[in-house]
Amino acid sequence: xxxxxxxxxARFAGAEPLLTGRTRIYDESTLRRAADQLDAExxxxxxxxxxxxxxxxxxxxxxxxxxxxxxxxxxxxxxKKFAHAxxxxxxxxxxxxxxxxxxxxxxxxxxxxxxxxLSWHKPAAPLHDALVDLLAEPAHLAWWxxxxxxxxxxRGGNGDRTLTMGRDWEIPYLTIGRKSAELWRFHAxxxxxxxxxxxxxxxxxxxxxxxxDGPWEAIVxxxxxxxxxxxxxxxxxxxxxxxxxxxxxxxxxxxxxxSMENLIxxxxxxxxxxxxTRALELTTSRGVDGAVERLHERELDxxxxxxxxxxxxxxxxxxxxxxxxxxxxxxxxxxxxxxxxNATLKQARVVGGAERLAKQLHLLTHNALSLALYGSxxxxxxxxxxxxxxxLLLDRSATTCIEEGKLTxxxxxxxxxxxxxxxEALVRVFNQLALRCRGCVVAIRLxxxxxxxxx
Numbered sequence: 449x450x451x452x453x454x455x456x457x458a459r460f461a462g463a464e465p466l467l468t469g470r471t472r473i474y475d476e477s478t479l480r481r482a483a484d485q486l487d488a489e490x491x492x493x494x495x496x497x498x499x500x501x502x503x504x505x506x507x508x509x510x511x512x513x514x515x516x517x518x519x520x521x522x523x524x525x526x527x528k529k530f531a532h533a534x535x536x537x538x539x540x541x542x543x544x545x546x547x548x549x550x551x552x553x554x555x556x557x558x559x560x561x562x563x564x565x566l567s568w569h570k571p572a573a574p575l576h577d578a579l580v581d582l583l584a585e586p587a588h589l590a591w592w593x594x595x596x597x598x599x600x601x602x603r604g605g606n607g608d609r610t611l612t613m614g615r616d617w618e619i620p621y622l623t624i625g626r627k628s629a630e631l632w633r634f635h636a637x638x639x640x641x642x643x644x645x646x647x648x649x650x651x652x653x654x655x656x657x658x659x660x661d662g663p664w665e666a667i668v669x670x671x672x673x674x675x676x677x678x679x680x681x682x683x684x685x686x687x688x689x690x691x692x693x694x695x696x697x698x699x700x701x702x703x704x705x706x707s708m709e710n711l712i713x714x715x716x717x718x719x720x721x722x723x724x725t726r727a728l729e730l731t732t733s734r735g736v737d738g739a740v741e742r743l744h745e746r747e748l749d750x751x752x753x754x755x756x757x758x759x760x761x762x763x764x765x766x767x768x769x770x771x772x773x774x775x776x777x778x779x780x781x782x783x784x785x786x787x788x789x790n791a792t793l794k795q796a797r798v799v800g801g802a803e804r805l806a807k808q809l810h811l812l813t814h815n816a817l818s819l820a821l822y823g824s825x826x827x828x829x830x831x832x833x834x835x836x837x838x839x840l841l842l843d844r845s846a847t848t849c850i851e852e853g854k855l856t857x858x859x860x861x862x863x864x865x866x867x868x869x870x871x872e873a874l875v876r877v878f879n880q881l882a883l884r885c886r887g888c889v890v891a892i893r894l895x896x897x898x899x900x901x902x903x
Contacts, residue, residue, distance in 0.1 A: 469886065480724065483802035492800070495808040496566070502815050503554055503562045504591065513597035515555045516564070517708040518582060520575050520604065523547045523721050531795035532571045532733055546571045547797040549807075550578020554596070555707040560818040560830075563711070563811040568799045570734045575605035576613070583617060598622050598687060600704055606684060608654055614686055615655060615663055624701065625682030629667050632678060639691050641668070643675040647694040652684055662686055668697050714833045720810050725803035728795040736791045740784050747780040820881055826873040840867065841874045847895070855888045858895040868894075 486492075507514055524546055533546075550567040565588075567581035579601070583589045592599070599621045605611075606623045614621040637646030648667035651657035657664055663686045671677040672695065683697060693700070715721075750773050757770050814834065821837070822830050832840075841859060849856040859875070862868045875892045883890040 480802045483724075483805045487800050487802065487805045492805045492808050495805065495812055499808065499812045499815065500564060500588075500591075502812065503564045506559060506562060506815075506819060507554065507556060507595050510556045510559050512557055514557070514595055515703070515707070516552060516592070516596045516599040517555065517704055518550065518552045518575065518578055518599070518601045518605075519704070519708050519712070520548055520550050520569075520573065520578050521712050522571075523549060523723070525723050525797060527728065527795065529728060529795045531728065532731075548573045550575070550581060551708070551712065552578070552582050553708055553711060555703070560822040561707045561711060562815045562818060566807055566811060568797075568804065570731070570737070570796055572734045574610075575601060576607070576610045579605060579610065579613070579619075583619065589617060593618060596620060600701060602704065611652075611655055611663065611684060611686075618686075620687045622683060622685045622687060622701065625665070625684050627682060628670070629680035629682055630678060631667075631669060631680045634667070634680075639694065641672060641695055643669075643672075643677075645669040645672070645677065646680075647691065648680075649689055649694060662688065664688065666694060666697060668694055670698065672696075672698055710833075714835060715810065715814065718810070718834050718838070720807060722806075723803065724806055725798060725801040727798040727801065729798050730793040731796045732788070732791045732793065736787055740787055743780050743784045743787070747777055747784075750777045750780065820877050823880070824873060824877050826870075828870055829873045829877060832870075832874075836870075837874060840871045841878070841892075853888055855885055855890050857890065857892045859892060861894040861896050 548569040548571060550565075550569060550573075551563065552565040553561050554564045555561040565582050567578050569577050569581075583592060597620060599614075599619050601621065601623050603624050603626065605621075606626055611621065611623070613619075631645055634646040634648050637648055639647035639649070641647055646667070648665075650665055651659050652663040652665045655663050663684065666683040666685060666689055667680045668683070669677045670679045670681045681698060683701065689697065712720075754770060754773050754777070757766060757773065760766050817834060817837065821832055824830055840862070844859050844862075846857045846859045849858065859871075862871050872894065875894060878892050
């Protein structure tokens with residue numbers, strides 16, 4: 449969906465009339481209205497289910513444990529309305545009506561990294577919200593237990609509340625701790641690196657961990673290749689780690705960059721961060737929501753305590769305890785009502801619409817492209833990102849030849865020999881997919897450029 453009117457859209461239409469059967473191309477407003485309607489009818493949820501099934505098929509075909517990654521990225525949205533502010537460092541922490549997105553990827557050790565889940569949250573939402581949205585459904589949690597060996601997330605989810613949830617849900621998490629450690633303090637370490645640095649693996653006492661059942665805490669050198677390094681990094685894990693794992697733990701955790709951070713940058717470069725939904729609604733802040741949630745949890749705990757007291761033998765002492773707890777319940781309810789009544793309502797982005805559908809479709813097609821590229825015999829093709837694919841093939845001008853039952857796209861070939869070889873390899877990948885358009889087979893051919901003499 450290109451912003452602008454008919455003229456602007458016509459410049460980017462290409463072979464769109466062949467696909468849609470319309471004599472005129474779609475403009476941005478038409479696509480936006482159609483996408484809004486499809487999202488309201490549940491199309492986004494169906495695309496999200498298709499994406500999960502797509503990843504499930506690839507994981508089962510690989511038949512090996514995978515590594516999951518979850519992170520949150522922020523998307524700026526400028527407005528003159530009174531809106532919730534959200535801290536985004538690259539914009540100097542001055543921003544209104546930001547949207548926060550939770551993204552989860554799955555890295556197949558002998559295959560590509562695929563996007564699995566997308567969630568949308570209020571400004572300043574923590575990573576905890578994205579993890580809950582990912583695994584709150586029992587079927588998703590069961591799939592996670594079956595296929596995921598490690599679930600890596602960054603320091604935004606290393607709080608005791610999030611890790612306690614991970615322990616209770618039996619998530620095989622690995623995250624970095626809040627504090628560093630001085631290696632010279634660990635004199636009695638039983639394991640050492642090749643440079644003689646201590647490798648510490650012990651129970652996570654903050655979560656009541658044991659050496660037998662976990663969760664655990666691991667401390668390794670921040671720079672394992674530096675013999676002079678004296679600073680250690682603390683990791684918190686729900687997966688037992690052997691000595692070999694501890695030796696490469698820092699490098700393993702840094703796989704977040706190629707398997708998450710770089711993929712998000714590739715998405716944003718292809719328009720993933722475009723604001724297609726401009727609707728705002730009055731709502732409370734994320735901080736107020738969290739306070740109300742904590743008070744509600746306290747109310748539930750107190751109600752459970754009352755139910756327990758009612759099972760005990762009646763007496764004056766028991767009656768006094770019940771009265772006291774009931775008073776605490778009323779106080780918790782009053783605090784919740786006061787928080788909601790006194791909260792300042794501000795504008796925030798509305799979840800749904802064209803933007804949610806567009807983002808889900810973007811991730812689905814990105815996965816399809818990654819799977820297609822990884823099926824190539826050419827190592828250079830398997831390592832390509834979407835930007836490279838667009839520069840070599842998808843963004844090149846092409847002439848469409850319409851035949852009976854067949855559409856042939858003649859794409860302008862590149863002049864540089866190395867680029868042309870990669871372009872030819874990409875053409876083979878797309879032709880092997882046997883793409884179809886309105887019942888016709890789509891074939892891609894390269895058209896040599898004769899614009900220069902001696903070329």
